[in-house]
Amino acid sequence: MTAIAQPSSPPEPTVARAAERAELFPEKAHAHVRFSQLGKIYAGQQGPVAALQGxxxxxxxxxxxxxxxxxxxxxxxxxxxxxxxxxxxxxRVLIDQVDIAAFNEDKLVELRRRIGMIFQHFNLMSAKTVWKNVELPLKVAGVPKEQRQRKVAELLELVGLQDKHTVYPAQLSGGQKQRVGIARALVHDPAILLCDEATSALDPETTQSILSLLRDINRRLGLTIILITHEMAVIREICDRVVVLERGQIVEQGPVWQVFGDPQHEVSKTLLAPLQHALPDDLQACLRPQPSDGHRSVVLDLQFTGGTAHEPDLSALFGAFGGRVSLLHGGVERIQGRALGHLLLVIRHSSLSVEELLIRARKQAQHVQVLGYVA
Structure with missing residues (x-):
């Protein structure tokens, strides 16, 4: 097997250059976790495989x-x-501006106690009760019994399982098992909580309860929470910012409202497609590309991308169009205080030209297009 050359790390900047960089990019100087030109290569049967690039x-x-x-x-x-x-x-991976690459085993143990992690399949010990599952990491770390008992009791109350402490995992629902996993991840008072597809094995209602718990933990404890998922609905519900990966590279990143409201990359658009208000097939079949004697009512798609913090003023919009305006399909929701969504409208008997309708629609919506004409 061919050895893969390891690129040398770039030299550390001088104090002056570091200060200048901190002034130009304050988000880097204060980042809790920072990845710098990170790459990961695995050895595959057909040769090296780049899992992460730059x-x-x-x-x-x-x-x-x-x-x-x-x-x-x-x-x-x-x-x-x-x-x-x-x-x-x-x-490099830096946590609190410290490169963790050179950490020895003792430093790694200390690091991992500062970083909690929860998993898709819970990873609970079936032969131990809820209490003992949560207590185990403390016991391994040599924490005195009295401190262990106090900590476990606090965490079980935090996750809403104080009445399940004598129960075994087999007697719990999926959401309750994940709550045990969350409590166990918090035993060492971590500063960072990693969530690896933590809701993928749960039904929608349980997913909502777990996300609400994570949001509450984030606010009460001030944790930095980093979660990975393939579900855009999870990102929409809980995250402040998001990065989209494809083939080991970043293809898009930004505040959640921005990526959801106006995705730029095809991968982002594909992931968002299940959440979009697409034109139903029966309506699509009625559309004609050009107006005709029988098909003169125009169908407009108005897209709201969160460019302003204001909801669309529908009364003003409909009044500006003249004629009769009907809502065919779509909806508008609020993400991080911004209005996002699509409205598909059919406009009948208006005295305005299509160009005039588009001009008036663009005063409210960020993107407007003519989908076609209907009877």
Whole structure:
């Protein structure tokens, strides 16, 4: 097997250059977790496989940060470099501005106690009760019994399982098992919580309850939460910012409202497609590309991308069109205080030209297009 050359790390900047960089890029100087030109290469049967390539990313203290992508995009590889479960092939991972690459075993143990992690399949010990599952990491760390009991009691109350402490995992629902996993991840008072597809095995209602719990933990404890998922609905519900990965590279990143409202990359658009209000097939079949004697009512698609913090003023919009305006399909929701969505409207008997309708629609919506004409 051919050995893969390890690129040398770039030299550390001088104090002056570091100060200048901190002034120009304050988000980097204060980032809780920072990836700098991170790469990860695995040895494959057909040769080296690049799981991560040139990842530059800054995650701020106290935020809920989402990492999304299709299967094989590199999400798990990226998140596992934070606690050194994966060793990068190139680049650096910095936590609180400290490069963790040179950590010895003792330093790694200390690091991993500062970083909690929850998993898709819970990883609970079936022969131990809820209490003992949560207590185990403390026992391994040599924490005195009285402190262990106090901590476990606090955490079970935090996750809403104080009445389940004598129950075994087989007697719990999927959501309750994940709550045990969350409590166990918090036993060492971590500053960072990693969530590896933590809701993928749960039904929608249970997913909502777990996301609400994570949001509450983030606010009450000030944790930095980093989660990976393939579900855009999870990102929409809980995250402050999101990065989209494809084939080990960052293809898009930004505040959640921005990526959801106006995705730029095809991968982002594909992942968002299940959440979009597409034109139903029966309506699509009625559309004609050009107006005719029987098909003169125009169908407009108005897209709201969150460019303003104001909801669309529908009364003003409909009044400006003249004629009769009907809502065919769509909807508008609020993400991070901004209005996002689509409205598909049919406009009948208006005295305005299509060009005039488009001009008036653009005063409210960020993107407008003519979908066609109907009877």
């Amino acid at each position: 990842i530059d990313l800054d995650i701020q203290r106290g935020e809920i940060f989402g990492i999304i992508g299709r299967s094989g995009a590199g999400k798990s590889s990226l998140i596992r470099t934070i606690n050194r479960l994966e060793q990068p092939s190139s680049g």
